[in-house]
Amino acid sequence: MHENIHQNDDVLKMLDSFLREPAPFWDEFFSDREKSIPIFVNAPDENLVSYVEKGKVKRGKVLELGCGPGRNAVYLAEQGFEVDAVDVSKTSLDWAKERADERNLSINFLHQNIFDLNLKHGEYDFIYDSGCFHHIAPHRRMCYIRIVENALKDEGCFGITCFLQGGKLGGADISDWEVYRRGSLMGGLGFTEEKLKNIFHSLEAVEIREMIDRDDPKISFGSSELLTGLFTKRCGEK
Template identity: 60%
Template sequence: MKETIHDYEDLLEMLDSLLREPTQFWDQFYSDREKGVPFFTNSPDENLVGYFENNLFRPGKVLELGCGPGRNAIFFAEKGCNINAVDLSQESLKWAEERAIEKNVSVNFIKENIFELDIEEGTYDIVYDSGCFHHIAPHRRMSYINLVKKALKPNGFFAITCFVQGGELGGAEISDWEVYRLQSLKGGLGYTEEKLRSIFKDFREIEIRKMKEIKQPNEVFGVSGLLTALFQKY
């Protein structure tokens, strides 16, 4: 009976088992802090910095999905936000907590699958995702959108940073159907402006663009292989 599909949740779990990298994959990924992964830097995304500089974002309650080693969560905290930062990997959160202590800021780091979060409706002013969405399989996309909608207050902001389709950092150029034929996300799905606009059509679009390339090391992070997008809940 264990592998019998009774309902929609059983179907999602079965598809997850075919595609999702296990938690130990991400723990191993973050265990070597010296490898040359661009976003291992300790600087916030250039688009995020810009949202504050342009007064789009103000201090409030923030949910970050897939926070990794905490660089953006720490920036939110430095800006006076109450931040809940979620990740599956204990190794990434250990690193993030060390960084937060070094910066003397308070961040509530949560080890959890984002689809198992217990969120009260309309809790957050901002939902931020830098690098989580392109690892979300197509069958979980509706759950992801519903999570963001539930989390946000009316007129709350949702910002995302993800792989450009065919970009130098990744961004598989495959269709949603091909994901299941291959039983693989090919390291992360790639997106175009048009595809993001279509997927998040239930939100008000504020900006979709390529991330600015910024030579590292720097106080802000930016690479051209990523797309950035900012939406607002109706």
């Protein structure tokens, strides 16, 4: 590969190579299913269940960004959503497919980097991200936001679950500039209500709160060390 910068994409790719964990990292991460990792439970996020049960998110076509082992994608498919679920790790997608097959569910799993997706404008009623965004480096944040804004229908919803700043599960309390000084995301960036509102200011905030702790992982997953947010796309937003 030529290490020359001719356009903005070249800058992004250069910074990616310094900061973004490659697919082999995530394949290794998901390879041992017996590890004590909170997101390895086979149950959906409690906030996602709340959105659906309270009618804050209407059934339709959904895109899950960074679906991991598929626990939320499986739940959404069971609730009658048409589900596209993407992840950079083939290992996690194999696990997700097994879970879907066990329940005879049809889910369109995509083995891709989210920044390589070719999405139609206004294709989705709902976009959900549980655990992907806090691993997105600051220089890719605008690309991420454009994906969400472009792919959502007018009045569509965007939901996110991410590290709470300073939380015990992760959530580095460092500035965007400090990421590059250190050359690391420090295991994942942490966010606050104010930060999420500022980052997704083009969307209308419906609800931003800490996740509610859940004791029974067979029903739903919840940890107050995580932050959740639900936004809607205003009519006429691009």
